[in-house]
Amino acid sequence: MIDVWGRHPWSPQQDAAWGLVATILSQNTNWQNTRRALSSLQQRCRTAADLLSLSVKELERLIRPAGLWRIKAKRIRAALQVLIPRFGPHLERLHEVPPTVARQILLEAPGVGPKTADVLLAFYAGAPIIPIDTHIARITRRLGLAAPSASYEQIRSALEKLIPPKHRLRAHIALIRFGREVCRSRNPRCAKCPLRSFCKYARSRKGSLNH
């Protein structure tokens, strides 16, 4: 899976602070619209910390293409206000604390849930964590690697047991692309899927996939 889909679909931002902004913008939004909004912000402000000097109205206007703009403008401001004093203007001190501690602090920031916290830790603090997005959750359940009702943490734990730390970041990327490009609909294009033998195995083992 890593060989087929492990190429980076999302080049990390300059620093973790822009990474935080990009991740909030990407919530329930496709990457193309996320990129539009992020690009407007980066044309207007040199650093993510500079966003705090914008008015809420201006921030809302700039991020509109990403959708949910009223909510996201609030979340970006609030999260930066909480996390910059703690980790520095570029969130450069994120990797100086143990990932479990950093995760707790991140989760206390408004607008930062488990997915956003884990993306920051995995991409900007080198933590061996697999962030669970909607695609990863779907295919992990569908392949029977986690129960249909499994929570975010249960899915993360199931995958992290299977995948060694050094492969987790690329596995995260590969799993998302697999989920988006192959295993998205209720009728996955299994004929085109390089993993079809594995899917077949999973199906036979489980009786049926949770399509």
Place this chain on the structure above:
DNA sequence: GCCCAGGTGGGTA
């Protein structure tokens, strides 16, 4: 016109 996209937080039972 409908569906979906790399979630989160508030409300309700």
Place this chain on the structure above:
DNA sequence: TACCCACATGGG
């Protein structure tokens, strides 16, 4: 604790 729902634009 476990669900349900609002949030909103842009493209297929």
